Amino acid sequence: MSDRGMADEEAEGMTDEEADPSAVVDALLAGDERTLARVISRIENRAEGVRPVLARLSRHAGEAAVIGITGAPGAGKSTLVDGLVDAYRDRDLTVGVLAIDPSSPYSGGAVLGDRIRMHRDGDAGVFVRSMSARGRLGGLSRAAAEAVTVLDAAGFDVVLIETVGAGQNEVDVVRAADTVAVLVQPESGDDVQLLKAGVLEIADVFVVNKADLEGAGRTVARLEEMRRVRKRAGSSSGIDSGDRHDDAWTPPIVETVATTGTGVADLIDALDSHREHLLATDDLATTTRSRHAATIRALLRADLEALLETTLERQGGIDDLVRRVEAGETDPYAAVESVVAPIEDCLDDR
């Protein structure tokens, strides 16, 4: 909240559309919390005019350690995120948290769980934001990735993404992270499901939380076994030999008791090691590249779809085409050809 001026200006009825992208970016880079919060809202709302802001901010991103925390409901993710925030603050690192709830009840509404505690009143080094799916799971991963970019640009040293690990959509959300920690609680049945859903593959670090409960040792043993199987499968499937193998990352298994903070320091060590591994092996550059590619494709798809709609409208709209098909004047194939022809002409001119 370093820049009150900006906040007041907005409160006085300046609309988001009118907000000058450079002014928004400047306020955000200067640490204005309301501006940051507003930009994330605009991402969620898919507001017009947020793109130039994101375009500028994306140039300021790339420094944060982005960490995904996933696992079954009740595994202790929020409690652990709480503990991680504290531990990172003790290390003088600032933390942005994105708590994502992908469940989308029919009403469209959502209860986004308890906000994690902010232990230090007025600590500007922590920013926590909750996000729901808003009935469009596909868009959630993009919104999450953009929110991460914004937190990164805002200068947070660490960005934590908390999300329920249950299926493909959650896996997509967590792809915005460089390092993914998968939480498993001592044999409860949950872990079986979780591993089935393919969450195992995305784990860079395994966390057996609730290590104070019975059965933690068994769960660790099971994970070790799975890790062994995976490693063997990985080494026999590839033709490649030694050197790539030496580089391969073996996800460590860390035991934590999130409620007391036991093991949190070990977890941070494991997360740090993974980041060092990423930096040392070019893996970070690879994931960053594929993330850029995904962003470019997503933006392209959105823009082309909009162009298509415009073209379609100019030619009378879908209803008109349907009517003509119905009347036997044309068929769907010819109709599409006629819609796309002007676009193709444009391309040929280039």
Add this chain to the structure above:
Amino acid sequence: MHTTTDRPIRCLIAKVGLDGHDRGAHVIARAFRDAGFEVVYSGLHRSPEEIVRAAIQEDVDVLGISILSGAHDTLVPDVIEGLREAGAFADTLVLVGGIVPPEDERRLKDLGVAEVFGPGTPTDETVAFVREHVRERV
């Protein structure tokens, strides 16, 4: 007043003070959810400063402060003062739920609380109030 697109109304349901009763908070959170609102719940025992920061970071349209007894004297004014200082008051509809004596209710409204809902208020009523009074935004 809520003229914007399909953007859901975002709410923070906050518990300030020492009491550990959050049944009322949960009831209203569920009612808001069923009305299609997005609800963030603060958890128990939050300080006014924590509530203000949460309201700003979550960029909520509505801040519902749930109190059991007594807490409204100082805690609610502190929250409102914090919102004002941060320049967020004008954008935030502040509601109070709980038992508040009539003379205190008047004082809270003078401070900027939009409405006080006593125990037993039908949730429909609260939902309708929010829909009608939520601040316009882009």
